[in-house]
Amino acid sequence: MELHAIERPANAFQRVLTERQIRAVARPAFGPNTMVRSAMELGGGLHNTTYRLDLADRAEPVILRVAPEPARQFRSEREVMRAEYASAPWLSPIADLMPRVLAADFTQTVIGRDWMIQSFLTGVPAQQLLGSYHKGTHSALFRQIGNIAAAVHAVAGPWFGPVTGPGHTRWSEAVVASLHLIAEDVESCGLDAADLRKAADAAQAGAQVLDEVAVPRLLTGDLWVVNTLLASAPVPSICGVLNLDRTWWGDPEADWTMRMARAQQDERLAFLDTYPRPEETEAAAWRRHVYEVCHLGGLRLERHRLGNQAGVRDSYAAVAEELSALAC
Known part of the structure; x- marks a missing residue:
């Protein structure tokens, strides 16, 4: 796997995933034989850690978003990823503009953090x-x-x-x-x-x-x-x-x-x-x-x-x- 991470200070709020963690997320989402060719961390956000994943058996890339560890979240913004997941049916008036949720895990048993995989949207x-x-x-x-x-x-x-x-x-x-x-x-x-x-x-x-x-x-x-x-x-x-x-x-x-x-x-x-x-x-x-x-x-x-x-x-x-x- 090619892993491209954004360089940040050791004490930065956003924390990167290891190759092992990325594989651990991809396999339950797409199957045990899933091969991740590359994972590129994307900037722009200040809360979740986000990657573009290219998979061997999918023509289109997917987006992996990972929440901070629960203990590092402020109470006023706790579990906001779960809010986005729950909001999807209510956001139907703009569904054509939003990515689709392909997989999500809020058990925190895989990597100790909430994560969600979404479809890739073209555009800049x-x-x-x-x-x-x-x-x-x-x-x-x-x-x-x-x-x-x-x-x-x-x-x-x-x-x-x-x-x-x-x-x-x-x-x-x-x-x-x-x-x-x-x-x-x-x-x-x-x-x-x-x-x-x-x-x-x-x-x-x-x-x-x-x-x-x-x-x-x-x-x-x-x-x-x-x-x-x-x-x-x-x-x-x-x-x-x-x-x-x-x-x-x-x-x-x-x-x-x-x-x-x-x-x-x-x-x-x-x-x-x-x-x-x-x-x-x-x-x-x-x-x-x-x-x-x-x-x-x-x-x-x-x-x-x-x-x-x-x-x-x-x-x-x-x-x-x-x-x-x-x-x-």
Whole structure:
């Protein structure tokens, strides 16, 4: 087997597999005589470890995704691969854009980690290809993301919170629980989480405003440019959507996609050409400040894991600004 791994520091969060581990995964998935010709680790993600596998008896390659060891996962992002697996039937409106699950194992008896094998999607990661297009064409990409997000957000679910549970009957309960989990993770890293606790208290005090959101909608969790593939076309054209492993049931305005669409006053605003514009109310604006704290708390954890201490420090000032808005 030819094994190509990305060079990382010894203490990196993402950990590579050995040849023996890759064979141990491929055989129960495709049969005891399966031969793996090559395994190439793919970059781009920050959580799972991902490989392109070429097998002797299959014309098309497959994608192997491996979750971190359970003990190394934050509580607020635990078992997200299982969430993606459970979300597949709910993501049927965009099934033509997503890879198919060929095999999965969550017993952790094979390599001590969750893993999933998916079909290979042709296309080029948008983050790599978008820059080759004239900037005036970029709005086409964001209009497509708007369409995809709208299709996902139209799906109603059984409860608020993670797709795999625990479920909550009220949106406020799910938001407060999430903020507390993020705070616990931040504290487990030896960082101060008092600001996140204050935000949770503010969310609890404003439960009535949060609970104006009465219907749980499917949230993509991480849909944006980095998780799309582009076809070869005169303008950016999405042919694949990847890594929707942070799906949730909740308010569409809380989705990472909505935050990114509003992040800059540039071509990304074309997103709102195809996404139904939400009603602008004081209550909606207040809820967005709560959601922003959730996003900033998650970013604080990711920056800490990546060793970005300046980014961690910046997150405190950003959360303080949101807390001031919540107090108004």
